[in-house]
Amino acid sequence: MGEPQWLDKREARLWESYRDTHRELMRALEARMISNSGLSGADYALLHPLSEAEDGVLRTRDLGRSVGWERSRLSHQVSRMEKRGLVCREECVADARGSMVRLTELGRTAIDAAAPDHVDAVRAYFFNRLTPAEQAQLTTLLDRIAADLPETCPTPDCDD
Amino acid sequence: MGEPQWLDKREARLWESYRDTHRELMRALEARMISNSGLSGADYALLHPLSEAEDGVLRTRDLGRSVGWERSRLSHQVSRMEKRGLVCREECVADARGSMVRLTELGRTAIDAAAPDHVDAVRAYFFNRLTPAEQAQLTTLLDRIAADLPETCPTPDCDD
Numbered sequence: 015m016g017e018p019q020w021l022d023k024r025e026a027r028l029w030e031s032y033r034d035t036h037r038e039l040m041r042a043l044e045a046r047m048i049s050n051s052g053l054s055g056a057d058y059a060l061l062h063p064l065s066e067a068e069d070g071v072l073r074t075r076d077l078g079r080s081v082g083w084e085r086s087r088l089s090h091q092v093s094r095m096e097k098r099g100l101v102c103r104e105e106c107v108a109d110a111r112g113s114m115v116r117l118t119e120l121g122r123t124a125i126d127a128a129a130p131d132h133v134d135a136v137r138a139y140f141f142n143r144l145t146p147a148e149q150a151q152l153t154t155l156l157d158r159i160a161a162d163l164p165e166t167c168p169t170p171d172c173d174d
Numbered sequence: 175m176g177e178p179q180w181l182d183k184r185e186a187r188l189w190e191s192y193r194d195t196h197r198e199l200m201r202a203l204e205a206r207m208i209s210n211s212g213l214s215g216a217d218y219a220l221l222h223p224l225s226e227a228e229d230g231v232l233r234t235r236d237l238g239r240s241v242g243w244e245r246s247r248l249s250h251q252v253s254r255m256e257k258r259g260l261v262c263r264e265e266c267v268a269d270a271r272g273s274m275v276r277l278t279e280l281g282r283t284a285i286d287a288a289a290p291d292h293v294d295a296v297r298a299y300f301f302n303r304l305t306p307a308e309q310a311q312l313t314t315l316l317d318r319i320a321a322d323l324p325e326t327c328p329t330p331d332c333d334d
Contacts, residue, residue, distance in 0.1 A: 028309055
């Protein structure tokens with residue numbers, strides 16, 4: 015391997031901005047969600063796919079895939095939400111080894127109450143800052159980056 | 175408040191792509207770093223600013239600010255790295271209430287060994303997918319989003 019090609023000043027700026035903007039945007043959305051509805055970002059992340067699933071129920075495996083979390087993180091978060099009555103665990107009828115997660119009535123009420131302000135926040139902090147042409151361009155760039163990533167399994171500690 | 179203006183299909187696609195691409199990119203970088211150097215993303219996140227600081231030392235507060243982590247997450251990660259001999263804690267000479275984190279020789283060796291492959295990976299997974307004009311445009315869009323975010327304090331659970 016030759017001399018590493020370090021990032022120049024312009025590249026380092028973009029790389030830092032890419033990571034920091036994501037972190038600060040997610041933090042701002044989460045802070046607003048907690049103060050508005052008492053739900054955390056992690057609560058919402060799981061309630062959302064469940065609320066869109068048929069009968070409000072998903073295989074645990076599919077739920078994990080939809081949020082991209084590894085198993086132990088998902089399991090801890092489901093346990094926390096189960097204690098608060100937002101979801102419940104069920105055995106999978108079709109597969110004895112599988113388990114399912116079901117949205118409860120309370121969970122449905124919670125996400126229905128949180129969603130309108132959350133979508134307003136996503137518009138205010140993200141979409142309203144970009145023209146439709148910029149949104150289209152950003153979609154193109156992100157898709158290109160995503161398409162060429164090596165496949166990895168979720169790891170326990172990659173939340174940065 | 176009127177009827178919420180839900181995301182349309184195109185907007186939902188971009189929003190999902192924005193979050194998923196970030197997560198998968200960080201995961202791919204971390205998987206490669208772990209396999210290449212044994213350092214996690216969190217290790218590298220702290221070693222990097224320390225390695226660039228004068229004498230390899232920073233106030234704990236400034237280190238936390240530079241990575242955007244809340245105090246308890248930073249403290250746990252510094253403890254883990256201290257046990258492995260990558261950093262050490264020191265009292266702050268100028269401020270009795272303050273503490274400092276210092277890169278050890280082992281920590282310096284570890285980041286020096288990890289950095290060349292990491293910068294190669296950042297180029298392969300991110301920069302090489304974008305033309306210089308696209309990089310410039312992405313910088314502009316991200317800066318505009320970042321500039322208008324409400325100020326929030328780091329919260330314990332906003333790693334999504």
